Amino acid sequence: xxxxxxxxxxxxNEIVIIKLEGYLDxxxxxxxxxxxxxxxxxxxxxxxxxxxxxxxxxxxGLGVFMAYIEDIREKGGDIKFTNVPDKIYEVFDIxxxxxxxxxxxxxxxxxxxxxxxxxxxx
Amino acid sequence: xxxINPYLFDILKNKKFRNNLIFLFFAILFKLFVVEIFExxxxxxxxxxxxxxxxxxxxxxxxxxxxxIFVEKNPIKQxxxxxxxxxxxxxxxxxxxxxxxxIFTNLIIVFATIIVLTINLTVLHQLYFAKQKxxxxxxxxxxxxxxxxxxxxxTVSTKYSNLLPNFELIIKFLEIVTYLIILYCxxxxxxxxxxxKKEKIFLLFLSIFIIVITGINSYILEKFNLIGSELxxxxxxxxxxxxxxxxxxxxxxTLFTLPSADIIEEKKRELQTLIKFSHLxxxxxxxxxxxxxxxxxxxxxxxxxxxxxxxxxxxxxxxEILNKENISYELAEKLSFYVVTNTIQNDFYYLKIHEEKFxxxxxxxxxxxxxxxxxxxxExxxxxxISHRLRYDEEDLTVLKAFKDYIRTxxxxxxxxxxxxxxxxxxxxxxxxRDIQNKLLPDKIPNxxxLEIVTYxxxxxxxxxxxxxxxxxxxxxxxxxxxxxSGKGLKASFITSExxxxxxxxxxxxxxxxxxxxxxxxIIKNIIAKNSFITxxxxxxxxxxxxxxxxxxGHLPLYIIRNNxxxxxxxxxxxxxILSNNxxxxxxxxEYNILENDIFVLITDGxxxxxxxxxxxxxxxxxxxxxxxxxxxxxxxxxxxxxxxKFSNGNQSDDITIILLKFNSEGKND
Numbered sequence: 001x002x003x004x005x006x007x008x009x010x011x012x013n014e015i016v017i018i019k020l021e022g023y024l025d026x027x028x029x030x031x032x033x034x035x036x037x038x039x040x041x042x043x044x045x046x047x048x049x050x051x052x053x054x055x056x057x058x059x060x061g062l063g064v065f066m067a068y069i070e071d072i073r074e075k076g077g078d079i080k081f082t083n084v085p086d087k088i089y090e091v092f093d094i095x096x097x098x099x100x101x102x103x104x105x106x107x108x109x110x111x112x113x114x115x116x117x118x119x120x121x122x
Numbered sequence: 123x124x125x126i127n128p129y130l131f132d133i134l135k136n137k138k139f140r141n142n143l144i145f146l147f148f149a150i151l152f153k154l155f156v157v158e159i160f161e162x163x164x165x166x167x168x169x170x171x172x173x174x175x176x177x178x179x180x181x182x183x184x185x186x187x188x189x190x191i192f193v194e195k196n197p198i199k200q201x202x203x204x205x206x207x208x209x210x211x212x213x214x215x216x217x218x219x220x221x222x223x224x225i226f227t228n229l230i231i232v233f234a235t236i237i238v239l240t241i242n243l244t245v246l247h248q249l250y251f252a253k254q255k256x257x258x259x260x261x262x263x264x265x266x267x268x269x270x271x272x273x274x275x276x277t278v279s280t281k282y283s284n285l286l287p288n289f290e291l292i293i294k295f296l297e298i299v300t301y302l303i304i305l306y307c308x309x310x311x312x313x314x315x316x317x318x319k320k321e322k323i324f325l326l327f328l329s330i331f332i333i334v335i336t337g338i339n340s341y342i343l344e345k346f347n348l349i350g351s352e353l354x355x356x357x358x359x360x361x362x363x364x365x366x367x368x369x370x371x372x373x374x375x376t377l378f379t380l381p382s383a384d385i386i387e388e389k390k391r392e393l394q395t396l397i398k399f400s401h402l403x404x405x406x407x408x409x410x411x412x413x414x415x416x417x418x419x420x421x422x423x424x425x426x427x428x429x430x431x432x433x434x435x436x437x438x439x440x441x442e443i444l445n446k447e448n449i450s451y452e453l454a455e456k457l458s459f460y461v462v463t464n465t466i467q468n469d470f471y472y473l474k475i476h477e478e479k480f481x482x483x484x485x486x487x488x489x490x491x492x493x494x495x496x497x498x499x500x501e502x503x504x505x506x507x508i509s510h511r512l513r514y515d516e517e518d519l520t521v522l523k524a525f526k527d528y529i530r531t532x533x534x535x536x537x538x539x540x541x542x543x544x545x546x547x548x549x550x551x552x553x554x555x556r557d558i559q560n561k562l563l564p565d566k567i568p569n570x571x572x573l574e575i576v577t578y579x580x581x582x583x584x585x586x587x588x589x590x591x592x593x594x595x596x597x598x599x600x601x602x603x604x605x606x607x608s609g610k611g612l613k614a615s616f617i618t619s620e621x622x623x624x625x626x627x628x629x630x631x632x633x634x635x636x637x638x639x640x641x642x643x644x645i646i647k648n649i650i651a652k653n654s655f656i657t658x659x660x661x662x663x664x665x666x667x668x669x670x671x672x673x674x675x676g677h678l679p680l681y682i683i684r685n686n687x688x689x690x691x692x693x694x695x696x697x698x699x700i701l702s703n704n705x706x707x708x709x710x711x712x713e714y715n716i717l718e719n720d721i722f723v724l725i726t727d728g729x730x731x732x733x734x735x736x737x738x739x740x741x742x743x744x745x746x747x748x749x750x751x752x753x754x755x756x757x758x759x760x761x762x763x764x765x766x767x768k769f770s771n772g773n774q775s776d777d778i779t780i781i782l783l784k785f786n787s788e789g790k791n792d
Contacts (some may be wrong), residue, residue: 003737023737026609033653056737058776059608059655059727066700067653095657095676096696099708 004028005053006035015046015114017107021053024061033064040068045077048110052083057091065101078102080110139184146180149173150233174232174353175274181236182243197252197313198321200245201328204365207245208335211238215342235354242361246368252313265303272296273356280352300360308368314376316390319383322376329373336365388425392521395419412536413503414445416495416529420505421447429507430454434462436500449508457490461506468494470514470522488512493522495529503533552584559585559615562622568592570600572665574784576759579777580728586777587614588726589621593629598666601629604677604781605658605698606726614777620649621656635660635673636711643675643698643705650699657697659724663716665787670714670722676700678730681723682714686750720785721755728778729762732770740769755782 005021016039024032039047049065051057065079072079081103084092092098104110152173214234218227243266250262275296279289317325340362343355413431421429428449434441441462446454464473472491489512496503514522559581567575579588587607594600603625607614624645628638639660646656657677663670672680676697682689693710701708725745732740748761759782766778 029653056739058731059606059657060653063608063653063655066655070652070702094678094692095655096694096700096708099694099696100700 004031006032008035011048011107011111014044014118015048015111016044017048017050019050019053023056024054024064025056025058026060029058029060029064032061033067036064036068040071040075043075045072045075046114047072047077047079048107048114049079049081050083050107051081051085051088054085054088057088062091062095062097065097069100078114080104080113082107082110142180142183146177146184149177149180174351175270177232178236178239178353178357182240184240197249198317198325198328200249200252201325201332201369204242204245205328205332205335207238207241208332208339208365211235212335212339212342215339219342219346232351232354235351235358239354239357239361242365246361246364249313249368250307250310253316254310254312258310261303262307265300265307268296268300268303269357269360272300273353273360276356277352301363304360304364305367308364308371311368311372311375314372314379315386317376317383318387319380322380322383325376326373329369329376332369333366333373336362336369340366408540409533409536410444412532413495416532417445417447417505420507420525425510426507427509428454429505430458431495431503431505432458432461434466434502434504436502444503454506457487457508458506461490461492461504466494466502466504467492470494470519470526472514493526495526496533555615556581556584559618562589562619564590564592568594568600570594572785572787573600573663574755574786576755576782578759578763578780580774581777582728582774585615585618587618588728588777588779589618590724590779590781591622591625593626595629595633599633599662599664601635601660601662602724602781602783603629603658603660604724604726604779605656606677606728606777606779607656608654608697617650617654617656621646621658625660633662634711635662635671636709639673639675639695639698639709640706643701646699647702655697655699657727661722661724663785668716668787670716672712672714673709674712675709678725678727681746681749683721683723683749684717684719686753688746688749716785718785718787719753721749721753721758722781722783722785723749724779724781724783726777726779728774728776729766729780731776732766732778733773733775734769735771735773740766744769755784758782 003022004024004027007019007021009017009019011017018032018035020032022028036047039045069079079101081092081097081101083106084103089103092101092103097103102110102113104113211234214230218231247262251258272293275289276293279293314322314325340359343358417429417431420426426448428447430446430449431444432441433444439462441458443451443454443458460475461473470491470493472489474489475487487508489508491507491509491514493505493507494502495505563579567577575592577590579590581588587609588605589607590602590604592600592602605618605621605625607617607621621642624642625638628641632638632641639658642658650656655676658675659677659680660673660675661670661680662672672691672693674680674691674693674695676695679690679692682691691712691714693712694708695710696705696708729745730740730742734740744765745762748758748765751761752758759780762780
């Protein structure tokens with residue numbers, strides 16, 4: 001699908017930033033799901049999703065984030081959202097995502113948060 | 123032979139035939155009483171001759187018609203008729219010669235001769251035309267005329283030789299011409315080409331018999347001068363000449379064409395085989411059945427001793443014998459194995475066998491022939507056959523190629539047909555699923571005096587993931603549930619039917635919407651895939667206290683329209699099936715006072731996320747504008763539906779559900 005793009009930015013050994021672009025719907029969701037599955041398999045569980053350039057998310061798209069959240073949290077990681085546009089936030093809000101996922105203004109904040117947690121653990 | 127033939131009745135109905143029959147009767151009587159009795163007294167030669175000619179004509183007219191009934195179109199059987207009739211004639215001759223009956227002897231022979239002559243002529247006439255493509259009737263008619271004219275003149279000349287002294291030369295000339303024409307006519311035996319080998323051998327003996335019997339008859343007639351009539355003797359001579367020469371030629375021609383009979387037979391069989399093929403395509407739906415018919419038909423080809431079709435799978439190098447003709451399974455298996463261990467070619471080929479182990483019925487198999495019929499990816503369908511024939515020429519290869527091409531077309535057609543049937547079957551099953559799912563939704567909106575309710579539901583595909591229902595616990599309490607499974611189509615519809623069960627049971631047990639939603643989450647979390655979820659809203663109207671209790675599990679907000687103003691209720695809540703723990707912490711039950719004429723609007727995201735060609739969403743703003751445009755909920759609903767159809771231009775991407783409820787405590791809603 002040309003109207004959906006995933007850019008993976010390996011910020012560090014532990015943290016990955018996934019930048020989404022275009023339309024995340026039933027057709028494109030499996031692509032993202034595979035990427036996340038790959039990361040989880042390689043024990044990279046600190047994942048930041050950047051929604052800045054995402055135009056649309058459907059229920060199938062929302063499902064992707066639920067698929068692995070329990071596994072990821074069990075492994076001590078998390079999925080954090082950043083740069084969520086208003087339209088998409090509205091969808092998140094209706095579904096109750098703000099209660100389940102941490103949402104940050106930008107990736108810097110999210111990274112800081114990951115690092116703080118690691119520091120605390122030390 | 124069909125002796126009782128409806129044709130007999132047909133000719134009896136023919137007026138001309140009946141007249142001939144009557145004339146014949148009188149002619150016989152006349153000959154019997156007038157000519158025979160007075161001939162010796164008065165020298166009535168001329169009347170006798172005339173009556174003979176008339177008799178001959180009448181007999182010919184009658185017997186050529188009757189002869190048509192007995193004589194079949196098969197030349198062999200027709201030749202048999204000639205043989206029988208001449209044996210019959212021979213026995214009559216013997217009978218009259220050696221019996222003590224002297225009265226009417228002459229007459230019996232005359233009648234027998236006339237009958238035999240007419241039948242012989244009828245059959246010869248039919249044989250003359252058998253398998254002839256051109257109109258050659260004029261030669262036979264000419265022969266017929268000359269035969270009669272010569273005979274009549276000959277008869278007259280012998281009786282009145284003193285009157286016509288110079289007739290000798292003319293008669294000789296006429297006789298020679300008649301014999302020449304007869305000779306020409308005897309060359310018309312094209313029908314022997316179309317006989318089977320067995321029939322030809324049979325015909326050889328038959329011709330010898332006919333020649334011998336006819337010869338004996340002719341000899342007896344001449345020697346003992348049994349027939350008084352000169353005319354009949356002459357005609358008889360000509361016909362006997364015809365018969366003997368004709369069957370002599372047939373004998374020789376049959377003898378010479380005997381070696382080529384096999385080839386003609388084979389070509390004939392091939393032709394018939396090809397005709398059978400044309401029925402193949404229209405009869406079968408399954409590939410197996412088609413191949414079975416192919417094998418059956420092919421066994422008539424190329425003097426095939428045994429043939430079978432195998433399906434050979436290149437991936438696991440395994441083959442399966444689909445069907446076989448005239449060969450044992452064991453041998454077919456052995457030979458198939460031999461075929462698949464060699465390279466498989468695209469067109470017809472054969473393999474020479476030098477090993478001893480391949481033999482059947484004490485006969486060594488020297489060669490196996492392989493005709494690859496069809497290939498589907500790594501699956502080969504091979505027709506294998508053994509034949510007496512070891513060599514195949516250009517013509518055979520052309521036939522085999524045509525055969526193969528035809529089979530391929532038939533198989534393609536069968537495959538296309540099966541695809542179509544499969545598609546139709548899936549369509550039918552989806553229709554059934556839709557019927558079942560339509561039963562999940564309330565078929566009738568419950569009649570509740572304080573609420574006016576209108577609904578709209580349209581799945582994007584045959585079946586959908588949206589669901590709504592109404593539960594009436596008592597006169598004062600009424601609940602509405604709406605839910606939406608993420609995803610759509612068949613997968614979502616399975617979950618939908620479970621949701622119906624869950625909410626139906628829970629609404630019976632619990633009164634609190636919050637409790638119902640929490641319990642529902644527990645159940646759903648266990649049955650749903652990790653990457654899907656369900657959003658739901660549960661509303662309970664308490665008419666005693668004019669109160670609405672509302673819980674929202676990730677579903678779209680509830681719209682309340684009050685005095686043309688929109689109130690959006692969005693208590694916190696998470697979709698069902700997402701969280702197993704702490705779900706109840708994120709669920710909030712909202713209590714809300716309701717007023718007269720309040721309109722409650724519940725939708726699924728098929729409305730707000732309807733897309734147009736430019737992938738723009740319909741959104742909430744457009745919806746809200748319509749909601750305040752009227753106080754009649756039917757009107758509002760129709761407007762929303764129309765607008766959505768216009769917006770998405772008939773391209774619905776998600777299931778759509780819309781429910782509107784209007785509160786009126788008086789129970790009078792319009």
